[in-house]
Amino acid sequence: MNPVAFIYLAVVLFSIGSAAVLLRRNAIVAFMGVELMLNAANLAFVGFSRIQGTVDGQVLAFFVMIVAAAEVVVGLAIVVAIFRARESISIDDPSELKG
């Protein structure tokens, strides 16, 4: 099986994930988009690792997973906090940083 196919799949997954982040207002769905992008990146790492014949990319993928797990914890906590404050999880609502 051609390892380049992993890269194509990663590109497709990343595009779906970024579209979800950009187009959906629901914070949870946007979060899922982020996870999708992270995992697309992981897939690309592993695919490249296969192509190169080294384990560097696989090691890096583990790092990404750990960081992603930590990020989910923080991110969901923020979503809960925002929901408590505003009764809404639309990511368009909080705009205090407007210039």
Place this chain on the structure above:
Amino acid sequence: MLDLTWLLVAVPLGSAFVLLLAGKRANPWGHWLGVTASGLSFVVAFIAFIQMLGLDSAERAHEVHLFSWISTGELNVDAGLLVDPLSMTFVLLVTFVGTLIHIYSVAYMEHDVDRRRFFAYLNLFIAAMLLLVLADSYLLMFFGWEGVGLASYLLIGFWYHRNEYATAANKAFFVNRIGDFSFIIAMGLMFAAFGGVDFKTVFDGSPAASTAQLTAIGLTLLLAACGKSAQFPLQSWLGDAMAGPTPVSALIHAATMVTAGVYLVVRSAPIYAGAPNALLVVALVGAVTLIFGAIVGMAKDDLKKALAASTMSQIGYMMLAAGLGPVGYAFAIFHLVTHGFFKAGMFLGAGSVMHGMNDQVDMRRFGALRTAMVVTWATFGFGWLAILGVPPFSGFFSKDKIIEAAFIGEGWQPWVLGLTALIGAGLTAFYMSRLFFMTFHGKARWTDEQHPHESPKLMTVPMIILAIGSAFLGLILATGDRFVNWLAPVTGHAEHGEPVLPAAVLMTATLVLVALGAGYAWLKYGRADVPLTAPAATLATIAARNDLFQDSVNRAVLERPGTHLTRTLVYADAAIVDGAVNGTGAGAAKTGEALKVVQGGKVRAYALIMLAGVLFAAFFAVLGGK
């Protein structure tokens, strides 16, 4: 006592501080404290003088080290006093005439609510003037120089609530700044040439310095002297300075401060010794001013302004004499001393007249005051005879010597300088006689409210003492060349050259011119009636009435271009310098304003921008990789 000469400066200075700080509670006794301080200075000066007379003439220069003043790597100046015959002459003149004028002022300023402040300023002036003449370095002298300038400014503007008086004070201050600045430049040149500014360093180094250096120093010092002594071209402030109370005009603007320029030139004799061209310029400045002042004096109807023009003219004589070099130094100082007496006496007389005439100064409103004010008339008369140079009064001995010395020399100089001095004597006789006759003789032209009366004793006694000085001082000091020998250790022994015309001829010519001038004045202003308003006159008279258009010239030549220059600079500053700075700021603000829309607060928009950025970066990374 010579070591205690610092008391001369300290006593009046202390008194000035007490008077200024004590406030209203000093009002009842403040003026007497002022008189006492000035009197004490005179006593100290007199004792020091007696002590100095006991010394050999070679040992009369006495240095008093006070304290180390400025100490840097290269410039070291100690504050010290130099007591020698020249400074002692000034000290005696300043303290003696100053004390008399203090006493006079007690009565003159009696009804002024600010009399205490007046005496504080007078004391300040005495202290600064004594520091000026006693200093042993140019820097300390400059300190006194600025001090007298300050006192002069404060006293001209003493009645500062009158707008034109305050303006006159400003004018005097500004014109003097030019001279003062020149003094600073001169000190800079000295430091560059000799590595110091004390008299000893400068005078020891001057024989070895180049002519160009000495000429530059000499000319800058001359400009400084011109400012302080109201010499051409910085003469315009003196007439307006008459806005001050009359005792101030007598003390500062006739007898002492305005002669500081002459002192500066004579003191700097070793510098001028190596710069004959600078010395010639000194003489020419003196000659121009002496004629200038005389012409203005002939046309003025204001008693004090006429006297001020006369002062300018007489200082012109002193400058002329100082410009003759060692031959003339002693005569310059001699005339300075006699002038200090007779001019101060006449100013006090003018004050006495004003006192009796409701502060009137227009001479066309005087006349026939001889009978109403006998003492004033008599004392003024002595001053008048002295300034005319009628023998045996003081002015004869001093002025005649200057005219004689001006005729010594070679080439065109003795003729130009000598004839100027000679003609000046005739003009002096005319304008002083005009002034005297218009004021004291002829018909009474008083207004109805004026009831002239003699002034109180406190005023007349100083006038009498000064009149005695005007009468006999010249004779006493000239006998056996006493004064010239007294100054010889400072001014050096000059070989007395022969004038181009015999001395007897010169003396006769002078006396004839004086008689002509006085006689013409008698015909026009003594015997004939003087109209109450100035008659229509020729162009020359109008020019003289307007001070030969000195203010218009200054305005056209200096003020207007100066104003334009500063306006252009201000505009350039605002448009270019500020414009660049402000433009940068405004540009940054505008850019920020334009970029603000990006910060919309929409998280998804931020995400889109991030994505675009990543794609952009990736695009170039891929492109660069190929």
